[in-house]
Amino acid sequence: MWGKFMLNVGVNQTCHAYETTYSGVLTEGSEENRIFTGAMDEVIQLSQAVGINLSQEDAEYYKKIIATLKPDGVPSMRQDGIVKRKTEVEMFAGIVRKLAKKHGIATPVNDLLYEKIKKIEEAY
Numbered sequence: 001m002w003g004k005f006m007l008n009v010g011v012n013q014t015c016h017a018y019e020t021t022y023s024g025v026l027t028e029g030s031e032e033n034r035i036f037t038g039a040m041d042e043v044i045q046l047s048q049a050v051g052i053n054l055s056q057e058d059a060e061y062y063k064k065i066i067a068t069l070k071p072d073g074v075p076s077m078r079q080d081g082i083v084k085r086k087t088e089v090e091m092f093a094g095i096v097r098k099l100a101k102k103h104g105i106a107t108p109v110n111d112l113l114y115e116k117i118k119k120i121e122e123a124y
Contacts, residue, residue, distance in 0.1 A: 002043070002052045007062040009092045009110065010040035012077035016087060017116040019078070023071035026063065038109035042096060049103040084124040089117040 014025050014036040025036040040059045047054040077087045093107075093114035100107045 002047050002054055003058050003062060005092075006040050006043040006047070006054055006059065007065075008075075008088075009043050009096055010036045010059075010062075011066060012075045012087075013039060013089065013092055013110075013113040013117060015074050015078040016081045017113050017120070019081075021072045021074055022066050022069045026067055035109055035113065039093075039096075039113060042100065042105070042107045042110050045105050046096060046100050046103065046107075049105060050099070081120060086121055087117060089114060089121075093117070 011022070011025055014032055015021065018024065018032045018035065020032050024030065024032045027033055037059070040062075044054045044056070044059065074082075077089075077092075080087050093110040096110045097107050097114060100110075
């Protein structure tokens with residue numbers, strides 16, 4: 001469950017906040033890739049603090065799954081944004097931020113995504 005949570009925190013939020021696709025988050029060197037990877041890295045740190053112990057190998061596994069999807073496809077959070085529905089940002093960045101605070105872990109990427117997505121939703 002933590003692995004899928006890590007993937008959702010990275011891909012769903014980044015695709016929505018940056019209005020991009022699966023290929024957009026996988027483009028090495030792009031801002032979207034940096035944010036996608038950074039959001040997942042923060043979940044890895046958090047998982048280690050709570051004894052789940054995700055690793056970079058887990059992140060690479062999920063990146064390979066994303067690479068098999070239709071390149072111009074988008075995850076559910078981006079689909080929600082396109083039709084101006086509220087998203088699961090509280091379930092993703094909201095939970096990451098809350099748990100990380102409890103464990104003294106900085107979450108600058110999830111903080112950024114949380115703020116960006118909240119601003120998008122406020123503009124609906």
